[in-house]
Amino acid sequence: MPTVSVILPNYNHANFLVDRIESILTQTNQDFELIILDDASSDGSISILSSYENHPKVKSIIFNKKNSGSTFIQWQKGLGISSGKYIWIAESDDLAAPNFLEYHISQLKNNENLGVSFSASVWIDEKGTKIHEPGHEVELHAAGNTLLKNEFIKGNLIYNASSCVFKKSLVPENTLKEVIEYKYCGDWLFWVDLIKNTEVKRSSERLNSFRRHANNVSFEAESKGLQFSEGLKVVNHIFKQQTFGFLEKQKVIFYWVQKLRNSKIKDKKQFLRIMPFPAKVFYTLSPLVNKLLP
Template sequence: MPKVSVIMPNYNHAAYLPERLESILGQDFSDFEVILLDDHSSDNSTDILEKYASDKRISHFIINESNSGSTFIQWEKGLSLARGEYIWIAESDDIAAPRFLSEAVEVLDRNKDTGVVFSSSVWIDENGTEIHRPGHESGDRRWSGSELVRSEFLNGPLIYNASSAVFRKNRVAGVDFGTLRTFRYTGDWMFWVQVAAGTRVVRLDRRLNFFRRHAGNVSFKSEREGLLFTEGFRVIRYIYAHYPIPFAVRRKTALRWARKIGNAEIPAGLPPEVRLYHRLFRIFT
């Protein structure tokens, strides 16, 4: 049985697949399987994926006959096929440093109470050129899951890029995929809240993940369409329903998100900004 199952869901990322797959197969840790899932891409993704399908580390190569409409359907499918103790959901447009898996696995092997390890990231553009190193990701950190949910996850998805994380497969027992499938863009935030609960989470201060930022990013679409707010509120309400959050923290959260809304360009079709403010304070105070 492989130690790690690498799940790589893909949709229309043909331009990035060779570099992505080489970064997976070129890891200096070798005890892994790769599950390739293509969600009925309309570009030449499947032609590229087929060139790698004969690699002995590719345990599954599945092309959907129609588009599933949900990233999380693909995640759930990959998890159902995974045989590894640990899971890496390697998004198809990102890149990993060669030591990404070995360093993450070392932490998980050494710390049985740790369920999730993620690394700091370098942001890159379409051409692989570095554009940003998020300053808030400096320093090794270790949280209890409940502490993380009550603090960091009220501010947004701390693990904002699945490619940066490796986690124990048994952590997905608490994930409600039925609910995740109702999210269009910010379900990964809910996913990590549910995976992190009841375990410890470690961040490595080594920038071993290269997060590609381009016009097709789900996060960009989320921001443009205002779903960071409308779907993000659902995640925060979930946290409030399942964890004891002091009033002072709720108030601080409401003010923080009100400022975010005030600074955001609210797209047409969403409630007017004043109603969003009202909704925030009504929910969180």
């Protein structure tokens, strides 16, 4: 039985597939199985993927006849047939350093309390050229509950699934049924429920390459305001799980009000309506409140 199950969900990423798959197959740690899931691609992906059917590392390739409409349905399917102790969801348009698996598996094996190990990322464009290195991605090691209150309440700390390896035993089965209803923030909700009873570590080594291009789901989702319509559901989910003092909660609400104010969304009122009280007051008085809050 392999130590790691690598799940590769794909939809119309033919231009990136060969490089992506080769970055997996050439890992220095070869103790893995690869599960490939194609969601009814129409761009030549099927031909490329079929060429790997007989590769010894490929456990299975599943071609959907009809598009599922959700990458999270593909996650669920891949997790269901995986046999490894650890999971790596390797998005089909990203890349990994050759020692990605070796590094993260060593971290997880050397600390039984650690359930999630992920990397800082290099952002690349369609041609693979580096375009950004997020400066905030420093070394981090903390209890999941601490991160929920300090980091995940503000957004998805593990913003790219490709950067992460985690214990399969932590997968929240009930949450898996929920995330398939999300178009954008399902991974955020997934991590929120997965990390709450474990430790999480981020390496400052940039072992993951996160590709940004015109077909990224996030671009369309952000333009529709899904980071608020879906994201605020996740925030409320965290509020229910964790204990926040009165002032702590107001700071979180104010943070999201400011985030909405600074967004490019035209109709901001629709999202103010779904924010908890006193979001509307904060929105009106945010310049003053920003000065008053410690």
